Amino acid sequence: MPAFSRLVRFLAKNGKVYYGDAILPQGVTDLAKTKAARVIKGDIFGKHEVTDAVEDVRLLLAPLAPEDVRTVRCLGLNYALHAQEAGLPLPKYPVLFFKPATSLSGPTDPIPVHPIAQEELGLDYECELVVVIGKTARDVPESEALNYVLGYAIGNDVSHRDWQVARGGGQWSLGKGFDGWAPYGPGIVTTEVIKDPQTLQISTRLNGQTVQSSNTADQIFSVKKTIAFLSRGHTLLPGDLIWTGTPSGVGMGRNPKLWMKDGDVVEVELEGVGIVTNKVEFLKEGARL
Structure with a gap:
């Protein structure tokens, strides 16, 4: 503890x-x-x-130092209403993809958009409950899963839908793994404070307008189920991050679509943890972070 x-x-x-x-x-x-x-x-x-x-x-700063982060696992389609807005059936198993550690950034850092992701519309927001693993875990039963959690943060799984879906070859990581596209924080609240991660309000505001508003109770695979599943035959290590999917209201699911643009300010919030606020910044060719 x-x-x-x-x-x-x-x-x-x-x-x-x-x-x-x-x-x-x-x-x-x-x-x-x-x-x-x-x-x-x-x-x-x-x-x-x-x-x-x-x-x-x-x-x-980002809650964990780069040397303290092991892997960044992410779930897709993990809220029932989000799967519904995407027109997809509820998954039988967690839909897993990975983000590189270089996508992680701090709670007030700008979201840098490389020119390759400025070509087409499709820049989207995704508020997500982030689970931080605190102890080595393998083949963990669901009833004990939360004992392996250090705590929780809020993150924005920034995504470019064209690179994710149309150009990704069936793999999502390309459209979600750009540098700085996983701001999270503002810190990590332990399981001693947040005892039940399935009762938390979660939301996104874009330029002050609420665009996502839900509760983690809508998750298809709870934090307990997710850890139990992901640890089956796979070792989870201290410093592993698990991003647990986004609720309904994403820009891709709207009519008309609502894409983020240069200069937009996006806030993601999780009850009991706080707010991560980032400004979208379109980079010029050759620019470095």
């Missing part, structure tokens, strides 16, 4: 990067509002301590 309850990774005002246990005002649960945190020393997945040292937050 971790010593912290709300993990953030942040750039402090002294210029150093820390893991910390967020200090929030009474009654506030949005980790995006973290202004200070108690510094954590040690291995967040192993032996560590929350110290008495408090540092002011200059900028919240």
Whole structure:
């Protein structure tokens, strides 16, 4: 069991990067509002301590350092109403794809859109509950699955539908794996705080307009079922991320379609965790992040 309850990774005002246990005002649960945190020393997945040292937050970063992330597994079509809007039958098994670690970014980073993804309309948003694995897991029974979870974050599985569907050869990763297309955070709330991940409100706002509003209760495969299934013959490691699919309301499922464009601001929110806010930024040819 971790010593912290709300993990953030942040750039402090002294210029150093820390893991910390967020200090929030009474009654506030949005980790995006973290202004200070108690510094954590040690291995967040192993032996560590929350110290008495408090540092002011200059900028919240992606909740896990790049070296602490193992794999990024993602589920597709995992909300009943989303499968319905896509005109597809409910999957018999979880629909799995992977994102590269280079797609991960922080809770306020811009979403960079390479010129190759600017050619056609199709840039879409997807709010998702992100599960962070905290302990090595293999062949885990559903009844014990949550014991292997460190905590939860909110993420945006940014997708380009043309590259995902028409040009992907049946594989989704090409249209979902561009650099910076998986912003998540604003931190990680542990299972001691969020005891039931199937009761959480989840939503997306595009330029201030609510475009997705649902509850994780609509998931076809719950967090417990997902971990039990994915660990069958496959070892899940501390630092593995599982993105658990998006609810209905995506731009692809609307009539007319609603695609993100240069300069748009997209917010994804999860009850008990907070808000991730990112601005879409079309890059020029040859630009580097």
